Amino acid sequence: MNALVPTVLAVCFVLASVQGVGAQEGACVLEGFGACAVTSTVFCGNFEGVYQGDGTTCPNGGACLVFETCVVMNSIACQIFSGTFEGEGIMCDGACVTGSGCSVEREGDCLGAGGNFQGYFSTCDGACV
Numbered sequence: 001m002n003a004l005v006p007t008v009l010a011v012c013f014v015l016a017s018v019q020g021v022g023a024q025e026g027a028c029v030l031e032g033f034g035a036c037a038v039t040s041t042v043f044c045g046n047f048e049g050v051y052q053g054d055g056t057t058c059p060n061g062g063a064c065l066v067f068e069t070c071v072v073m074n075s076i077a078c079q080i081f082s083g084t085f086e087g088e089g090i091m092c093d094g095a096c097v098t099g100s101g102c103s104v105e106r107e108g109d110c111l112g113a114g115g116n117f118q119g120y121f122s123t124c125d126g127a128c129v
Contacts, residue, residue, distance in 0.1 A: 027052040027061070035077035036061060063090040063120070070107070070120045086121070094122040 028044035028051055029036045036058035044051040063070050063086040064078035070092035071083070078085040095102055095118035096110030102124035110117040 024054045026054045026056040027058045029058075030077070033076070033080060035074065035080055037071055037073035037077050060088050062086055062088040063092050065120070090121070092120060094118055094120045095124045 025038050025040055026044075027036050028039045028041075028047075028049040030047065030049045038058060038061065039049075041051045041054075058072065058074045058077075060074050061072050062075075064073050064075075064081070064083040065086065066078070066081050066083035070086075072092055073081075073083075075085045075088075093104050093106050094110075096105040096113070096115040097118060098110075098113060098115040104124060105113075105115070105117075107117045107120070
């Protein structure tokens, strides 16, 4: 496999993970790699992945920090993309502060709603409201 392929795929999955409010996402399996990442059907198809359907998740998936961005994927994909796997079941969300209060959301959803994202894995306990 070309050494550049994992880097290109990682960048695309990172872009897909923060693409914005209302994006339909699901598990994308890259056959032959044993890798799975949550992304849009368009990005999955562009990289000849097998899209598992809207709302699906990766088996044994969890948060992976790749290029300082969090993407939900399995540990195999995280390793391929030289990320830091935070653990199974841990999601890429955090505290989002808006004029109406604080809620735990994905970064793209928070920013799309005009909120102030407090960082991955943050909670509303102690967040400035």
